[in-house]
Amino acid sequence: MPISRRQLMAGGTGLALTAAAATACGSNTGRGAEGSRTRLTQWYHQYGEVGTRQAVGRYAAAYPGADVHVEWRPGNYDQQTAAALLTDSGPDVFETTGPTLDQIRGGQVTDVTDLIRNVRDDFLPAVLAPRTHDGRVWGVPQVVDTQLLYYRKSLLAAAGVSPPRTLDELIDAAARLTDRKTKTKGLFLGNDGGAGVLAGTPLYAAGLSLVTPDGRVGFDDPAAARTLGKLHRLYADKSLLLGAPTDWSDPSAFLQGLTAMQWSGLWALPRIKKELGDDFGVLPFPPDGPAGRPAVPVGAYAAAVNSRSGHRDAAKAFVKWLWVERADHQLDFALSYGFHIPARASLAAKTDRLASGPAAEVVRFTKDHGYAQPLLWTPASQVAYQDALHRVIQEGADPAAQLRAAVRRTEAELTRVRKGS
Numbered sequence: 001m002p003i004s005r006r007q008l009m010a011g012g013t014g015l016a017l018t019a020a021a022a023t024a025c026g027s028n029t030g031r032g033a034e035g036s037r038t039r040l041t042q043w044y045h046q047y048g049e050v051g052t053r054q055a056v057g058r059y060a061a062a063y064p065g066a067d068v069h070v071e072w073r074p075g076n077y078d079q080q081t082a083a084a085l086l087t088d089s090g091p092d093v094f095e096t097t098g099p100t101l102d103q104i105r106g107g108q109v110t111d112v113t114d115l116i117r118n119v120r121d122d123f124l125p126a127v128l129a130p131r132t133h134d135g136r137v138w139g140v141p142q143v144v145d146t147q148l149l150y151y152r153k154s155l156l157a158a159a160g161v162s163p164p165r166t167l168d169e170l171i172d173a174a175a176r177l178t179d180r181k182t183k184t185k186g187l188f189l190g191n192d193g194g195a196g197v198l199a200g201t202p203l204y205a206a207g208l209s210l211v212t213p214d215g216r217v218g219f220d221d222p223a224a225a226r227t228l229g230k231l232h233r234l235y236a237d238k239s240l241l242l243g244a245p246t247d248w249s250d251p252s253a254f255l256q257g258l259t260a261m262q263w264s265g266l267w268a269l270p271r272i273k274k275e276l277g278d279d280f281g282v283l284p285f286p287p288d289g290p291a292g293r294p295a296v297p298v299g300a301y302a303a304a305v306n307s308r309s310g311h312r313d314a315a316k317a318f319v320k321w322l323w324v325e326r327a328d329h330q331l332d333f334a335l336s337y338g339f340h341i342p343a344r345a346s347l348a349a350k351t352d353r354l355a356s357g358p359a360a361e362v363v364r365f366t367k368d369h370g371y372a373q374p375l376l377w378t379p380a381s382q383v384a385y386q387d388a389l390h391r392v393i394q395e396g397a398d399p400a401a402q403l404r405a406a407v408r409r410t411e412a413e414l415t416r417v418r419k420g421s
Contacts, residue, residue, distance in 0.1 A: 038066040038314045043084075043094040045077035045301075049337040059322055059329045066314050068093075085109075085306060092309040093319055095301045099131065099138050101375050105420055110305035110312055113137040115320040122344045126370035127300040133375060139302030140323045141343035143334045146266050146298045146366045147197070149283040150251070152276070155184070155260040163281055167205060167230055167288035170261075174239035177260040185241035188259040190248035193235045195390040197248045197263060198285075199297065199382075202227045204371050207291030210385070211374040211410075215418055219385075220407045225399040227288045228392045235393050266362055270339050273358070282358045284365045298370040300343060341366060376417055384409035 044056055053072055060068035071091065073080055078097065084090035085108040099109045113136045116123065120137070124144055131139040149170075151163055159177050164170035174186030190197045200210045200219075206227040209218030234240050244253040254262040255275050263285075272280055284294035303323050305315045322329060327347055334340040335353055341363055342348050349355070354363050373382075388402035 038311050040066050040068045040092040040311060040315055040318055041071060042068055042318075043071050043073055043077075043081065043091040045095065046072055046074040047337070052333075052337040055332060055337060059326070059333075062329075063318055063321060065317055065321065066311075068318060085308070088308055090306050090308060092306055092311055092315040094304055094306065095142065096139060096304050097299070097301060099302075099304050101133065101417060104133050104138050107307055109138050110307045110309075110316065111136050111138065112140055112305060112316060112319065115140060115316060115324055119324060119344065122346050124298070124341075124343060124345065124367060124370060126298045126366075126372045127302075127343060130372045130375050131302050139304040140319055141300045141302045142323060142330075144298055144300050144341040144343055144366065144370075146296055146341065146362065146370065147201075147263060147285075148266065148296065148362055148365075149261060149263055149285060150254055150268070150272060151261045151281050151283065152254070152257075153279050153281055155257075159260075163283060164286050165283075166286050166292070167202075167227065170286050171230060171233055171237070171239075174234055174261065175237050178237075178239040182257070184257055185259045186239040186261060187234060188241040188244060188248065188253050188262040189234070190263070191242055191244055192390070193240055193242060193393045194231060194263070195386065195393045198231070198389070199386070200371075200373070201285045201295045201297050202231060202288070204295035204297075205285050205292055206288045207293055209371070209374070210381075211376045211414065215376055215414055217407050217410045217414065219403060222400075223289050223291065224403055228389065228399040228403070230288065231389075231393050232396050232399075236396065266341065267339050269359060269362070280358070282361055284369050294365060294369040295371060296366050296369045298366060298372050300372070376414060378413050378417060381410040381413045384413075 042060060044053075047053065057070055060070050081090075081094055081096060082103070085103060103109050116137060120128070123141055127141045127144055128137065131137055131141065155177060156163065156173070161173045161176050162169075164173045170187070177186035178184065203209060203219045203224055206223045208221055208224055212218045241253060241259045244258060246252045248262070248264055249268075251262065251264050251268040251272050253259050254264070255272065269282075284296045287293050287295070303319045305312060305319060309315050327350070330342050330344070331347055331351060334342045334347075335351060341354065345367065348363050354360060384406045388406040391397035391402050392399045
């Protein structure tokens, strides 16, 4: 199945695995592979948005410095890439949700710090940080995807409910907006009650994190149990929509009036705007507790250079041309195929589509409150935490006990990662 960019945001997607590479089809988008010109291979995962494949082909064909051959990779892209980087047959340039710390430490990717030296402060910090290790940058972010809370203005007004600014207000609003007569639920966080999509968002809303800046467990704190316990209240109060025809990434439940509020992605905004006009608003996940803060999860693919490439300098030059110098291509990629925020703030400010209304609000609170999964967060830590979150939300398990187990597993993982084992 084609993979849309929104799937990057679905709880832990993009963590690289190891396995044999799968076969993929390539398309030559340069001006011929023969002759004296350098030939570069560039990999993309199989986007679901119509027109994306043709667009990246046009960008490659327009590059004057080399013949760039684009390969469109169906299937488990991260798995394929991880395997290919261990061989001499991998791409010169590839997009990645990482690179991972193992790939950086293993010398599988090339330092690209110099490519963004003059514009580094222009990149959204939340998407640049997971690609930064020891002060060096290992991937150039392409676009930003984010999640947010949509609410229906008319339904809130009819119930006398204000847009929720804290987690307690969100819980109260969801209960008050649940209408047995119309069968409208107050809130939709996904068909599993939010365990899959929310991931670390509630922790950041409590003023915590998955991993601290010094590489320690970021949720070994009573505030984490308090916040996760509140999420179960939503489930227990039966104010959550469950079993919707589509899941959280699709706004259909919100548009059909099945829910007054829905957690979804920025990609849903144009469709919501088209069908509801001005009858909706957007919010970050609301803060909880005295140290709380609004939380906005973000994700991004980045362009990276294979250290095994025989044309590393040429590959770096191409990445700089496409993802640093060519603002027109970057804006086209972000906004013509789906709806995304350019990775650079100056570009987001240049487009009318992000300059006003809910879209401008999303850009603002993504910049102010955005967070991404940290580089030290491993699949094992993710599984331990997600299991705890699921048991707390759906089963009402003791959040303190569940988090203690997740903390122990995460501590062991972080110790392993710090030692480089």
